[in-house]
Amino acid sequence: MQHAIEAKGLVKTYGKGAKAVRALSGVGFAVPRGTVFGLLGPNGAGKSTTTKIFTTLSTPDSGTAVVAGLDVAKEPGRVRHAIGYVPQKPCFDPTATGRENLTLQGHVYGMSGSDIRTRGDQLLERFGLADAANRITKTWSGGMQRKLDVALALMHRPQVLFLDEPTTGLDPEARADMWAEISGVTQADGVTVLLTTHYLEEADQLADRLVIIDRGQVVAEGTPEELKGGLEGDAVQVELADPSQQEAAHRAVAAVRGVGEITADGARLHARVGNGAATLPGLLAALDGAGVAPASLTVARPSLDDVYLRHAGRSFHSADRAGLAGATQTEVEVSTAARRTASGRQQ
């Protein structure tokens, strides 16, 4: 099967000498046609650099990038006509109306006047922007502006759409709205979407397949279910009230029956356990016995965060996780009273 997007051994270094930054160290993956493919990773992982290479905005030091059957290095002009690109920063003219922006985009791609009108109306309608079409876009809401960015990228009917962190800065409602639009792009138009994101939940919800990228390398690849299914048991996270107690907490948790691999990350300990609910009392008792006071303790089904933790050896920065308390997580906040109960049981 011919893939819509293929990367092989992409290497990219910015700058030279002591100031050189290795952004990509041999990135490779393949994206089936008509799917949403997620490129997931924390800040600075190399997601935008990968996207810029595919969209002809940057060239790799080595490796190949193929989009819609076209080698990006050999046929950049044809690639630009085959793709749509929504960069991280808005790309519309804020002093023009929505319709004017779409019309300009159509002219840039050499579309006919009648096609521009038909396609523009179709996209305005589809993205729920028709009522605002003749208003200056700087007066639009953030969510409407982001939808216009996507509509602009789709104006010339590309085969492949690149979305670079499309929901950053949007409120939860606008983000959910955008997720529905992104799913619709593959379902209604058959367009292949490469989505870069540092929101774990976004990749989980939208991507048919994804790669997790860390420090310029692919560390895991599969469907969200495959990746999470590769982790057995539940994930336990202990947040310490006093980070200096990390070693004592590590020893106490490691001694509890049923606890698997443990990873320390600042004031947090992450552990894999066979059955979270059954292990919880023993964990609390062990921590209490070691004189460690947890600020919180959570038990959750495996998430992509745990997949990342397993492969990268560290967790996403807490800022990347803010606001991502998703449907997959069943958090068990442990109150002081519960800790006392556990302590009682131990005695």
Ligand SMILES: Nc1ncnc2c1ncn2[C@@H]1O[C@H](COP(=O)(O)OP(=O)(O)OP(=O)(O)O)[C@@H](O)[C@H]1O
């Ligand atoms: N023009 C540049 N000059 C120098 N270094 C750069 C440049 N662009 C990116 N980098 C560096 O390359 C690495 C990868 O950056 P990149 O923007 O691809 O990551 P990212 O995963 O998209 O991050 P973010 O989510 O923050 O956008 C980072 O260390 C970054 O600082």
